[in-house]
Amino acid sequence: MAITLSENAVKRIREIRLNENIEEKVPLRVGVVGGGCSGLSYKLDFDRSTDEPDKKDKFIESEGITIVVDMRSFLYLAGTQLDYSSGLDGKGFHFINPNATRTCSCGESFAM
Secondary structure, eight states: OOOEEEEHHHHHHHHHHHHTOOOTTEEEEEEEEEOOOTTTEEEEEEEOOOOSSOEEEEEETTEEEEEEEEEHHHHHHHOOOOEEETTTTTEEEEEOOOOOEEETTTTTEEOO
């Protein structure tokens, strides 16, 4: 099971790349960190590090975008879809995580 991107997420990621002059080769790093009201929080950023890729990282291709995730986070995120919404219910990226047993009302943290 991989991490996938919705069509809206792909569109928004490409807009951000264009607006911030981020090259296509720079992967999107997705991760999980401790914190938030449910115990775990999602982390999302472009991985601009110049270091060699960590051998423990997992690289996934979705809709032409490279996603990199550390193996610890991948255990929590396998099967997750990253979506983007600009609607009335909140603007931003949303993680649709089938592994989460509980999420907070803002959707930025979860528990397993």
